[in-house]
Amino acid sequence: MKNLTFSTVLVFLSFVHTAFQTLDKEVFLIFNEDTKFCLIAQSSEAVTTAACKKSSDLQKFRWVSDHQLMSVAFAQCLGVPNKRNQAKISLYPCNKKSEFQKWECRNTALAIQGEDLFLSAGKKKENIVLKTRSEAKDKWKIYGTMDNLCSQSYEDIFTLLGNSNGAPCTFPFLLSGRWYTECTDAGRSDGLFWCATTPSFDEDHLFGFCPAANIDRFWSTDPLTGTYYQINHQSALTWHQARKSCQQQNAELLSVMEIHEQIYLRDLIDSKRSSLWIGLNSLNLNSGWQWSGGFPFRYFNWAQGSPEPESEKLCAVLNPRRDAKWENQPCELKLGYICKKEKSTKDPLILPSGDVESVKCPEEWLPYGGHCFMVHRDPKEWREAQISCNESNGDLASIHNPEEHGFILSQLGYRAVDELWIGLNDLKIQMYFEWSDGTPVTYTKWLPGEPTHEVTGQEDCVIMAGKDGYWADSACDRKLGYICRRDPLQGVSQTAKTDPACLKGWERYGFYCYLVGHTSVTFSEAKKTCERSSGYLTSIADRYEQAYLTSLIGLSSEKYFWIGLSDMEEQGIFKWVTGEGVLYTNWNAAMPGKKAGCVALRTGNAAGLWDVQNCEVKAKFLCKKLAEKVTVPAVSERVSDSKCPLGWDTSNSTNSCFRGFVREENQKKTWFEARDFCREIGGDLTAIRNEEEQTVIENLIKKKSPSFQPFWIGLQCLDPDGGLSWSDGSPVNYKDEIRYYFYDTAFQDCGAIGENPSLSWIKEHCEYSHNWICEIKKGTPLKPEPLGPSTTYEVTEDGWIVKGDKQYFFSPEKTSMEKARTFCRNNHGNLATIGNNSERKFVWKYVRGDFVVLYTTLLIYPLYISSACEVRKNGLAA
Numbered sequence: 005m006k007n008l009t010f011s012t013v014l015v016f017l018s019f020v021h022t023a024f025q026t027l028d029k030e031v032f033l034i035f036n037e038d039t040k041f042c043l044i045a046q047s048s049e050a051v052t053t054a055a056c057k058k059s060s061d062l063q064k065f066r067w068v069s070d071h072q073l074m075s076v077a078f079a080q081c082l083g084v085p086n087k088r089n090q091a092k093i094s095l096y097p098c099n100k101k102s103e104f105q106k107w108e109c110r111n112t113a114l115a116i117q118g119e120d121l122f123l124s125a126g127k128k129k130e131n132i133v134l135k136t137r138s139e140a141k142d143k144w145k146i147y148g149t150m151d152n153l154c155s156q157s158y159e160d161i162f163t164l165l166g167n168s169n170g171a172p173c174t175f176p177f178l179l180s181g182r183w184y185t186e187c188t189d190a191g192r193s194d195g196l197f198w199c200a201t202t203p204s205f206d207e208d209h210l211f212g213f214c215p216a217a218n219i220d221r222f223w224s225t226d227p228l229t230g231t232y233y234q235i236n237h238q239s240a241l242t243w244h245q246a247r248k249s250c251q252q253q254n255a256e257l258l259s260v261m262e263i264h265e266q267i268y269l270r271d272l273i274d275s276k277r278s279s280l281w282i283g284l285n286s287l288n289l290n291s292g293w294q295w296s297g298g299f300p301f302r303y304f305n306w307a308q309g310s311p312e313p314e315s316e317k318l319c320a321v322l323n324p325r326r327d328a329k330w331e332n333q334p335c336e337l338k339l340g341y342i343c344k345k346e347k348s349t350k351d352p353l354i355l356p357s358g359d360v361e362s363v364k365c366p367e368e369w370l371p372y373g374g375h376c377f378m379v380h381r382d383p384k385e386w387r388e389a390q391i392s393c394n395e396s397n398g399d400l401a402s403i404h405n406p407e408e409h410g411f412i413l414s415q416l417g418y419r420a421v422d423e424l425w426i427g428l429n430d431l432k433i434q435m436y437f438e439w440s441d442g443t444p445v446t447y448t449k450w451l452p453g454e455p456t457h458e459v460t461g462q463e464d465c466v467i468m469a470g471k472d473g474y475w476a477d478s479a480c481d482r483k484l485g486y487i488c489r490r491d492p493l494q495g496v497s498q499t500a501k502t503d504p505a506c507l508k509g510w511e512r513y514g515f516y517c518y519l520v521g522h523t524s525v526t527f528s529e530a531k532k533t534c535e536r537s538s539g540y541l542t543s544i545a546d547r548y549e550q551a552y553l554t555s556l557i558g559l560s561s562e563k564y565f566w567i568g569l570s571d572m573e574e575q576g577i578f579k580w581v582t583g584e585g586v587l588y589t590n591w592n593a594a595m596p597g598k599k600a601g602c603v604a605l606r607t608g609n610a611a612g613l614w615d616v617q618n619c620e621v622k623a624k625f626l627c628k629k630l631a632e633k634v635t636v637p638a639v640s641e642r643v644s645d646s647k648c649p650l651g652w653d654t655s656n657s658t659n660s661c662f663r664g665f666v667r668e669e670n671q672k673k674t675w676f677e678a679r680d681f682c683r684e685i686g687g688d689l690t691a692i693r694n695e696e697e698q699t700v701i702e703n704l705i706k707k708k709s710p711s712f713q714p715f716w717i718g719l720q721c722l723d724p725d726g727g728l729s730w731s732d733g734s735p736v737n738y739k740d741e742i743r744y745y746f747y748d749t750a751f752q753d754c755g756a757i758g759e760n761p762s763l764s765w766i767k768e769h770c771e772y773s774h775n776w777i778c779e780i781k782k783g784t785p786l787k788p789e790p791l792g793p794s795t796t797y798e799v800t801e802d803g804w805i806v807k808g809d810k811q812y813f814f815s816p817e818k819t820s821m822e823k824a825r826t827f828c829r830n831n832h833g834n835l836a837t838i839g840n841n842s843e844r845k846f847v848w849k850y851v852r853g854d855f856v857v858l859y860t861t862l863l864i865y866p867l868y869i870s871s872a873c874e875v876r877k878n879g880l881a882a
Contacts, residue, residue, distance in 0.1 A: 031066045031076055032156055033058065033147035036125045037112070038140065042147055043132065045075040048095040051082070051132050053125060056147050067158035068175045068185075071106035071117055072098055079176040079183035081105045084134055087119055093132040098176060098203065109154035111575070112143040155598040161187070162241060162249035163201060163212020164222055170212065170239030170249065170340075173199035178206050187214035217254035223345065226268050230347035233258070233269065237276045237340040243319040246281040246341035247296055247724060255345035257283030258322070259295035261303055261445075263436060269342070270328035277324060281341035284320035284330060286311075288723040289731060291474055292450030293320075296724055298609045300448040302428075304435040304457065307331050315676040316771065318722070335722075336771055363492035366396070372411040373559060376492055377401060379416045379424065381485040386465040389425045389486035390440055398490025399441035400427035406611040407558030409449060410551035412487065413473040414513070420471040425486035428466035428475070437466070441489070451476045472547060505631035507537075513552045515636045518542065520557060520565070521625035527602040530566045530625035531581055539629030541568030543580040546588050553626060554612030557605060564604035564617060566625035571616075575600040578737050589735040590614050591727025596736075614727075646783035653704045654782070657696050664701075664708040664715055664777045675754035675768075678716045678776035679731050684790045687780030689718035691734035701777060702763050708775075712758075714768065716776040719755025721767070732779070812836060812847070 033056055034043035041053035044063045057063060064076040073082045080095035083105040099105060106117035114123040116134065124135040124142050135142070144153055160172035176183040177200035179190060187197040197216070202208040213222075223232040234255070241249060247257045260266050260282070273280065283296035293301055293311070307329035311317065319335035322328055322342065333339075365376035376398070384392060390400050403409050403426060412418060427440035428448075435457070439445060451470055455477040457463050463477040467484060502508055506517035519537065521530060527541075534541050544550050544567065557565050568581035578586055578596065592606055592613035602619040605612060605626070617623070630636065648654045648661035665681070667673070673681060679689045692698050705715055718731035728736045753767035756774055768774070780786065798806040805812045813831065815824065825835050838847065 030156070031064045032153075033063050034065055034073075034153060035145050035147035036141070037143040037145060039125050039128065041125070041128060043144075045078055045095055048078055048080055051093045051095065052129050053132070054128070058147070066185075067156065068098060069100055069158055071108060072100065072158075073107055073153075074098060074176065074185070076185065079185050082107065084116065084121075087116060087121055087134075089121070089134065089136045091121070091134040093123065093134070100174075109152050110138065112145060112152045113138040114142075114144050114153055151599050157598070160245070160248070161199065161214060161252065162239075162245060163199065164215060164234075164236065164249075165238070166198070166201075166210075166212030168201040168210045168212045170236060170241050170245075171201040171210070173212075173214065174201055174203055175199070177202070178204040180206065215249060215252035217252075219253075224272060226265070228264065228268075231265075232345040232347070233272065234343040234345075235273060235276070235280070235340070236343070237273070237278060237280060239340045240338040241281070241341060242338060243281050243285070243335040243341075244724065246339070247283070249341070250343035253343060253345070255343040256297040256299075257281060258342040258344045259283045259297065259299040260305065261295075261299060263303065263433070266303070266305055266328065269322070273322070273324045273328060273342075275324075276340075279321035279323045279325075279331065279333070279339055281339050282320050282322050282330065283344075285335070285724070286318045286332075286452075287335070288726055289720070289729070290452065290472070290733065292452055292454040292476075294448070294450070294725075298725065300445050301450065301455075302437040302445040302448060304455065305329050315680055316674065334771065336769070365492055366490075369490070370415060371492065372415070372555065373408055374492065376490050377412065377416055378488050379418070379485065380488065383483035384425075384486060385483055386425050386429070386480040386486075389484075390427070393486070393488035393490070396488060396490060398488045400425055401487040401489040402427045402439035402441050402443045404443065404446045405558070406447070406449075407555050409447070409473065410554035410558065410612060412468070414548050414552035414555060416487070418468075418473055422473075423467045423469045423478075423484050425484055426466055426468050426475070427489075429464055429480070430477075431464050431480070434464075449474050473551075503631070505634060510629075511556065512631060514549070515631055515634050516628050517631050518553070518556065519627040520560075521627060524562075524622040524624055525566075526622055527566050527570065527619040530623075531568070533625070534568075534627035534629075537627060537629070539627040541566060541581050542626040542628035543568050543582055543584050544588055544590070545584075547590075550588065550590055550612055553605065557624075557626065558607050558611040560607055560624070562624050563607060564615065564621070564623040565607070566602065566604050566623050567614075568628075569603035569614070570619065571596075571600050572602065572619065578603070586735050586737040589727075589729075589737060591729070591736065593723075593725050593727060595727040610725075644782040648782060649780075649786045652780070653700050655696050655700050658694075658700070659782050660690075660697070660779050661782055662690055662697075662700055662704060662777060662779050664704050664775060666708050666713075666775045669773075672773035673716070673776055674773055675716050675720065675770040678774075679718070681776070681790060682778035684787065685778065685780070686784050686787045687778045688732040689716060690777040690779035691718050691730035691732050693734055693737075701757065704777070705757060705763060712763070714756040714758060714766065714772075714774045716768075716774050717755045717757060717765070718779075719765070720770070721753050721755075722770070 035056060036042070036053060039053060042056035042063050043051065043065070044054045044060070045051050046062065054063070061077040065073050066076060068074040068081065074080065075082070075095055078095050081098040082093060083096040083102065084091040084093060085104065087104070096105060103117070107114055108117045115121055115138070120136060121134040122138040122142050123144065124133055126132060145151060146153060146156055162170055162172050164170070173187065176185045179200065187199045189195055189197050192198065197214040198211050199214055200208070201210045201212055205211060220232065223234050225232055236249070239246070250257050260269065284293060284301070285296060286293050288294060295301055307323060307326045310330060311332040316334050317332040320330050320332050321339060323331055363371050363374060363376070365371045369376040369378045380392065393399050401412070403412065428437050429440060430437045432438060437445065451474040454475065455463070457477055463479055465478055465480040466475050467478045468475055468487065503512035503517070506512045510517040510519045519539065521533060525533065531541050542553065544553065569578050569586070571578045573579060580586065590613055592610055592615050595614060596616050599616060601616040603614050604617050604623055606615055644659050652661040652663045654661045682688050690701065692701060719728065719736070720731060721728050730736060754770040756766050756768045758764045758766040800806065800811065803813060805814070813828070813833070815827070828834050836847065
């Protein structure tokens with residue numbers, strides 16, 4: 005390691021507190037609810053319980069990986085000598101590979117990963133042991149909270165520069181005979197903090213610098229804008245890891261919104277050769293391309309042929325070899341990346357707050373946010389529509405935030421079948437979209453697969469369409485309805501309208517009246533306040549009610565508003581205060597999370613999204629009650645009389661049919677492939693909404709696969725700015741366990757039914773290949789199964805696989821990279837190179853299921869076999 009000199013100075017430094025102070029939120033005491041004692045490590049051999057004492061280092065623990073708990077005092081990890089009943093809990097040198105140190109939460113119990121062996125409290129001062137049964141007294145929580153131990157999950161710290169290709173820090177690590185549990189500046193004269201990326205720096209000398217939010221020496225600055233950029237071309241991280249690395253520096257993966265910015269970046273990376281991750285992604289499977297961090301996607305710089313249509317290519321790279329243009333790739337490739345940090349936070353469009361409906365609008369126009377809006381349904385081409393709006397002293401509508409979008413969707417009479425012109429277009433500069441009224445582009449919300457800019461590149465105008473009112477680029481000569489926006493009438497204020505079916509101060513929408521509470525109170529106080537007005541904390545039945553409430557509170561300066569959803573009765577099972585079924589969810593990023601609590605609507609950039617908050621936090625709130633003299637039409641929940649197709653299972657209480665698809669190993673599918681298969685036959689990957697559906701699916705799995713192989717279901721956690729969701733849009737509210745299985749790693753996982761007799765839900769890498777379960781609605785015609793690609797390969801006499809103009813040899817033997825290369829060269833080949841995604845998928849599918857290292861001549865592809873040789877058909881080395 006350069007600039008690290010280990011001398012007598014280091015001996016002195018080792019006794020000086022040079023590491024980062026351990027954050028309080030990372031360290032916790034392990035509290036037993038029954039005994040009221042805390043875990044204490046008296047020595048590496050004696051782990052017992054004692055009266056809780058926050059100041060005692062012997063009682064402090066922290067997660068140092070997804071499944072390892074470390075004693076802060078001894079820098080060793082909790083573990084067992086074997087997986088047996090009554091096995092003694094002790095401390096061991098931390099080893100990420102040891103199955104005896106891997107723990108997982110089962111609600112409030114703590115168990116050895118994958119085993120029914122639970123941490124048992126025992127009696128005071130007795131050593132803690134494993135037990136085969138989890139008893140009521142074996143409930144462990146973080147001291148001083150109601151949260152289980154896994155709510156304080158570990159987060160990898162990704163390194164910069166160094167010699168480890170951006171690999172995360174390993175804690176604890178050994179340096180000059182001392183264990184370090186945090187980043188340190190030991191041995192450096194420049195004050196930069198660093199960490200080892202293996203357990204022993206003394207042996208491996210692998211390191212990187214730790215991220216910091218306030219250090220600018222690793223950044224380049226655009227002299228024109230003052231924006232900072234960090235080019236991590238030597239790193240090899242997935243898209244999600246790259247984004248996390250940027251966020252750990254108070255930055256974000258690169259977004260490009262201006263042409264000048266693209267030109268500056270092209271020059272900055274001109275000497276680089278490998279593609280670099282940027283923030284562009286299509287990870288929200290219900291919408292189109294978006295920049296991470298919520299920045300508007302208004303400038304397009306795709307390389308020719310991109311974005312490619314493969315369903316797993318959801319993340320974008322900037323390719324220096326193609327004039328810095330963008331391509332879409334699978335998010336799990338390991339690449340370098342670009343971070344971006346603004347010099348200052350700017351909000352180019354400040355919308356008015358407070359009473360935004362006090363303005364006066366012309367007849368038939370509706371006010372919102374200090375402007376007036378109106379839908380016209382007489383079909384016109386885009387320019388004709390703009391002229392029509394101009395004649396009313398307005399322009400085609402510009403939409404600047406989720407609140408305005410929600411208002412248009414819920415209050416202007418928008419229909420799910422509508423296609424309406426809005427003002428966004430790229431008529432002035434191709435691929436650079438602007439609002440026709442000249443206001444800044446601060447918000448975009450594209451439909452899935454959009455924008456496409458098809459029809460010989462002439463889709464220059466934008467429509468609002470679909471049930472969510474998302475956007476698509478379209479040919480400007482289509483005749484469609486349109487939305488106008490104008491300033492209010494000058495010098496005239498409008499008297500606030502009161503619906504006679506609602507009390508003063510309440511707002512009418514549909515069959516209900518709504519009240520915005522103007523005092524900040526706890527959840528229970530808000531509930532009581534609404535009940536005193538003969539109402540209740542609001543429930544949300546669908547996307548349109550959600551859009552209305554977003555528009556109602558979104559312009560407020562308050563961060564949160566309570567709604568009537570919580571899991572106070574049963575942790576993990578969310579219920580409305582009215583007892584209504586949860587038919588719709590709109591979770592924010594990382595939600596519902598692991599902690600029990602009450603649900604509040606966000607405002608600001610995340611307007612309308614749902615966060616789980618401590619119920620004792622004080623926030624404003626939303627009340628709801630039925631409008632006077634209004635009867636809500638009865639909603640039929642009758643189960644369909646239609647039969648399921650032959651071979652599909654159901655129950656008397658569900659409108660869905662389910663079928664498991666079991667395939668040979670080389671025909672199993674990734675999560676994306678399984679979802680596409682289900683959609684092509686008329687359904688989707690299954691959602692599981694209740695115990696009845698869970699039972700149906702468990703029974704069909706037992707019939708189909710007695711060996712308990714995993715089956716994909718529709719649960720996914722891909723969108724970095726969204727929460728858990730089902731692929732068919734069903735609400736996520738069933739099963740407490742999903743909260744613990746899905747939130748201990750970064751977003752990159754998909755849901756499956758586990759490969760164990762209990763058939764529990766598990767999270768898996770989305771590109772693993774498994775069997776799968778499809779769901780179709782009763783009465784839906786079943787379409788023919790799509791024909792998959794042939795998985796039969798020609799094999800030479802000496803065992804080489806023929807694929808196209810190349811031959812491959814997959815070695816089952818483990819060996820070093822150099823020995824693997826020698827073997828390949830002795831057979832007239834070389835270690836495999838992977839030149840495109842088709843070749844990557846071929847190798848991945850051939851070797852799936854073998855979880856050891858594959859040596860290729862490329863660092864960036866994370867594949868899993870011992871070694872692979874590649875040779876041309878004519879015998880010349882590839």
